[in-house]
Amino acid sequence: MPFFVIPFPVMDPVAVHLGPLAVRWYGIAYFVGILLGWFYARRLVQNGRLWAGGQAPLTVRDVDDYLTWATLGIILGGRLGYAIFYQPGHFLDDPLGFFRLWQGGMSFHGGMLGVILGIVVFARVRKFPILALIDVAAAVAPFGLFFGRIANFINGELYGRPSDVPWAMIFPTDPVGVPRHPSELYEASLEGVVLFLILRVLTHYYRSLRYPGVTGGAFIALYGAARIFSEFFREPDPQLGFIADFLTMGMILSVPMILIGVGAIVWSLRRKPAAE
Template sequence: MLAIAFPTIDPVVFEIGPVVVRWYAVAYVLGLLIGWRYVRLLARLRFPEFPPRAADDLLIWCTLGVVVGGRLGYVLFYQPSYFVERPAEIFQIWQGGMSFHGGLVGTIIALIAFARVRKLRILTVADLLSCTMPIGLFLGRVANFINGELYGRASDVSWAMVFPTDPESVPRHPSQLYQAAMEGVILYAILTAIVFLTRAPSRPGLMTGIFLTGYGIARIIGELFREPDSFMGFLAGGITMGQVLSLPMLAFGLYLLIRALQPGSQRAPS
């Protein structure tokens, strides 16, 4: 069976003594920094009630939320028994193991705390952050691809790849790139078009609802091509953990959409 050669990219960007910097770490840092600059831009152009300088504090809150939530989400959702036996490894983030859904929960907690401290509307902060999320998702999925992790299911499509980290060495869907396109590029394009071309920012919760709904759909579709984690496999009926965790996001996103589009929900222009 023919397969496209996997590109030879060292997962380590550079090393300085004992410090090893990997592409995944670079993706996290770039996602946070680009998101921070984008929040400042959106605050200036589309969300006038959000002080642009508040983005500096928001970056710190979100960094803590993403890192702590992402790690704890991975521990609780995917390998709880493993970490019960090895609790010290919970803090060894550099060894890998982060959950988007956990990171999202951590970010939500962080933004609620931030909004209350700064006396800002929670949904305004959530709408701002939702517009930036696809940036980090895209970079994270590209880093997954470079690392040869979270690859797809075995396939005979002409663009299938043999990943060097795959013990079976069979051609597989490059599902990381599918997810980068759906969760990153397409979702970013949709959110950007809506936030700049419509009055969506005047309807609190609308951008958040669009993001949660869009991500939920994209993740559920992407999981159809992605190989489940070896230590977990499929759940009942061939469903994956990623799909299960995306269903509440999808449901809550739809709720926010319906709520934001109700007559009278539109905020008066400043």
């Protein structure tokens, strides 16, 4: 056991009680992440300098109307992905548990697929390029990832592997009670802050939105790399454990993301800018 252990800042998962309604930090985190992402998406669409031809191929109204689709895609896709990839047996035995979102259990990979499906349908209905909305969604996704990981930390879930680093913490939800990496904070930093800054440079300095698919491909590849790195510090899900000695489900699901993301970037850069 390390000589120094940082006390875990215990917080009640319930932020406030409104009569019989319990407002949880988990729900607040999703709400704030989606709200900030929506605000930033509007700014991107309004900034004509970032787009080929000086104007985005979609409007602020499109962004506003897509917000509901995005929210449903995140929640339904994330929950369904968790049920399929991580705990299929549990939800087969307890189907109603699927709707108990306050107990946690969301998959980013499932949520991403849900958002992409919503984008494809919505863009076809509105008749604007699918890749334009994918790029915008990719640029704002780090907001949700950051606050989602902070919510995981508050809940004391998805904690890290045992460690003797000076900043190790003992999580009250850990049945073993040993110092561990605060891996939720690692992921919040990488998938949230660092990824946002890189995408910000791409969109505002390199004008990546002028090449449809580059921003989306960069997000997919960089998230996959960040997730694989973080998985080396994160305790595997107990119902799955390690796969093939050292792999985790998060790693396995992230490897295709890197390949797809890099492929999307190469394909997009070989095409002409959107205005041409």
